[in-house]
Amino acid sequence: MSAPVVTRATRASRVAMIIAALALIVLALAPWWAGRADLRLMGEIFLYLSLACLWNLMAGYAGLVSVGQQAFVGFGGYMLFALTIFGGLHPIVAIVLAGVLAAALSVPVAALIFRLKGAYFAIGTWVMAEVFRLTFAQISSLGGGSGTSLPVGIVKSLASSRSGREALSYWLALGAAVVVITCVYLFLRSRRGLALTAIRDSEVAASGLGIDIWRTKLEVYVVTSAFTAIIGGLLFLQKLRISPDAAFSVNDWTAFVIFIVVIGGIGTLEGPIIGTLIFFLLRETLADFGTIYLMVLGVVAIVVMLKAPKGVWGLVRDRYDLELFPLSYRVRTDTKGS
Amino acid sequence: MIEWVNAVVQGILLGGLYALFAAGLSLIFGVMRLVNIAHGDLIILAAYLGLSTTVMLGVHPFVALLILMPAMAGIGYVLQRGLLNQTLGPDILPPLLVTFGLSVILQNALLEGYTADPQKLNAGAIETASLSVGGLSLGVMPLLTFGIAILVIAGLQWVFYATALGRGFRAVSDNQDIAQLMGLNKAHVFGVAMALALAVTAIAGILLGVRTSFDPSIGGGRLIFGFEAVIIGGLGNIWGTLAGGVILGVAQTIGAKIDPGWQVLAGHVAFLVVLAVRPNGLFPRVTH
Numbered sequence: 063m064s065a066p067v068v069t070r071a072t073r074a075s076r077v078a079m080i081i082a083a084l085a086l087i088v089l090a091l092a093p094w095w096a097g098r099a100d101l102r103l104m105g106e107i108f109l110y111l112s113l114a115c116l117w118n119l120m121a122g123y124a125g126l127v128s129v130g131q132q133a134f135v136g137f138g139g140y141m142l143f144a145l146t147i148f149g150g151l152h153p154i155v156a157i158v159l160a161g162v163l164a165a166a167l168s169v170p171v172a173a174l175i176f177r178l179k180g181a182y183f184a185i186g187t188w189v190m191a192e193v194f195r196l197t198f199a200q201i202s203s204l205g206g207g208s209g210t211s212l213p214v215g216i217v218k219s220l221a222s223s224r225s226g227r228e229a230l231s232y233w234l235a236l237g238a239a240v241v242v243i244t245c246v247y248l249f250l251r252s253r254r255g256l257a258l259t260a261i262r263d264s265e266v267a268a269s270g271l272g273i274d275i276w277r278t279k280l281e282v283y284v285v286t287s288a289f290t291a292i293i294g295g296l297l298f299l300q301k302l303r304i305s306p307d308a309a310f311s312v313n314d315w316t317a318f319v320i321f322i323v324v325i326g327g328i329g330t331l332e333g334p335i336i337g338t339l340i341f342f343l344l345r346e347t348l349a350d351f352g353t354i355y356l357m358v359l360g361v362v363a364i365v366v367m368l369k370a371p372k373g374v375w376g377l378v379r380d381r382y383d384l385e386l387f388p389l390s391y392r393v394r395t396d397t398k399g400s
Numbered sequence: 401m402i403e404w405v406n407a408v409v410q411g412i413l414l415g416g417l418y419a420l421f422a423a424g425l426s427l428i429f430g431v432m433r434l435v436n437i438a439h440g441d442l443i444i445l446a447a448y449l450g451l452s453t454t455v456m457l458g459v460h461p462f463v464a465l466l467i468l469m470p471a472m473a474g475i476g477y478v479l480q481r482g483l484l485n486q487t488l489g490p491d492i493l494p495p496l497l498v499t500f501g502l503s504v505i506l507q508n509a510l511l512e513g514y515t516a517d518p519q520k521l522n523a524g525a526i527e528t529a530s531l532s533v534g535g536l537s538l539g540v541m542p543l544l545t546f547g548i549a550i551l552v553i554a555g556l557q558w559v560f561y562a563t564a565l566g567r568g569f570r571a572v573s574d575n576q577d578i579a580q581l582m583g584l585n586k587a588h589v590f591g592v593a594m595a596l597a598l599a600v601t602a603i604a605g606i607l608l609g610v611r612t613s614f615d616p617s618i619g620g621g622r623l624i625f626g627f628e629a630v631i632i633g634g635l636g637n638i639w640g641t642l643a644g645g646v647i648l649g650v651a652q653t654i655g656a657k658i659d660p661g662w663q664v665l666a667g668h669v670a671f672l673v674v675l676a677v678r679p680n681g682l683f684p685r686v687t688h
Contacts, residue, residue: 127496174672177679180492181435185627189668196665312620317504324497353508360505367497368486
């Protein structure tokens with residue numbers, strides 16, 4: 063009998079990685095095989111996927127249930143406009159800088175709202191988002207309450223042709239999703255990620271093992287805020303127009319994202335991916351029904367939360383013991399060996 | 401100078417309305433540690449149901465309360481026993497996400513049923529009536545709202561500390577399992593607490609609808625005002641909630657006096673200042 067081996071990777075996870083790599087190549091070539099409308103839709107899907115992964119990292123792992131992530135989406139969007147219009151920066155530089163600024167801003171924000179616990183923290187984040195919205199609505203050089211458009215010159219600085227801009231915008235969205243998923247995955251596999259998973263499972267036990275809970279949560283909050291602002295910048299680079307109500311919309315940037323994560327499976331890496339696919343399938347088939355569609359989405363989320371709190375992916379995982387992103391450790395005894 | 405005094409007085413009276421938004425929130429949190437994200441949307445639901453009642457029966461909004469309060473209480477009891485009780489437990493995620501989903505459902509159901517057009521409740525001559533006090537002109541409706549807020553809070557205080565029902569509330573709040581052993585059915589107690597909270601919400605909804613116009617999208621904002629009043633006043637202190645509402649109201653009217661665009665922002669800033677300086681609120685109940 064051989065000694066048991068502890069591994070993270072499984073055959074399923076290796077196969078999944080190969081399929082993901084192939085899919086990525088196909089997706090990267092999309093500007094040559096997809097139509098204009100499809101390209102735009104896929105870009106939006108990747109940005110929502112990124113938002114969902116980030117929210118999942120906060121809520122599903124760090125226990126920071128925020129309903130105010132629209133604060134950073136909107137901040138990123140507005141920074142793109144402000145830094146390009148007033149700072150004369152290239153849009154991509156402006157978006158990266160927006161992430162840095164959001165990280166800096168998120169520290170004092172966290173110092174305030176981390177004083178609120180649990181559900182009160184959630185509403186506190188919402189208040190913050192409202193403060194951001196009302197503040198940007200006061201800035202008349204950015205159009206005040208009615209908003210502003212990105213000047214033509216700045217739009218043209220991305221690429222001279224329209225199809226070139228659309229392809230670039232799509233690649234940026236795809237790249238953002240890949241970077242976010244990879245970063246979250248590597249973070250969760252790291253020592254810090256282990257600490258975070260411990261906090262997710264039991265705060266008391268984690269603190270007893272010497273994990274600095276406040277600090278770990280702060281790190282997650284700052285990193286998530288920075289990435290969320292970058293995604294916000296990319297979202298409004300697609301839209302080319304910004305207004306306080308669109309930038310800081312709780313429905314668009316938080317409600318949908320929460321539904322995606324809850325339906326897909328909170329606290330797993332696969333969940334947001336499955337959830338995004340389900341969300342856009344539902345949206346593309348039911349969007350004509352407007353408000354009914356949102357009500358259906360709300361009902362589905364409530365039913366999932368009550369009947370299958372680990373979401374669709376949780377059901378799959380329990381049934382087949384499947385893990386596409388190898389995060390947990392498995393003990394295997396190699397019975398075929400010597 | 402008199403204008404500033406006026407702003408402060410109007411702010412105090414506005415605080416009564418915010419205290420009514422907050423009272424239900426505070427009651428539910430106190431009894432079952434549930435933070436109801438849909439609370440604001442339930443206030444707007446009450447306003448719309450009040451509108452339907454006044455239009456269909458041709459009655460004054462205050463008379464409509466006689467139907468609306470029991471109706472909202474019934475909705476609250478059914479909602480709690482049918483849905484929200486299943487979410488309660490050590491994990492904070494299910495109640496938060498389920499009430500968030502409920503909020504989106506309510507908002508869109510109201511949009512479907514009543515359209516996005518702003519509506520208002522018509523209370524007749526009382527809306528424009530005012531009293532002159534020492535150079536200030538005080539609206540009868542704001543005064544009445546403030547008086548009702550004091551009565552409601554005194555009533556809740558009485559229920560909590562002087563009735564068998566309140567003893568049940570306090571018992572399940574202290575320890576659900578032991579309360580259950582003592583023969584209380586906690587599912588029922590929670591249902592009654594939610595019924596009481598939504599009866600208060602009915603009052604808040606009617607007073608809101610008489611004061612300003614409303615549409616299906618404004619529930620979230622009302623939740624935030626109520627929440628800020630609770631945190632400013634201090635968790636678990638129901639009179640503190642009134643004080644919190646007043647501070648929020650005064651901050652808003654003073655902000656609006658400086659620049660009309662700053663009204664709501666000034667309220668949020670006051671809340672953040674309190675959170676920075678006194679994270680437990682100004683009048684926290686001493687807990688052990």
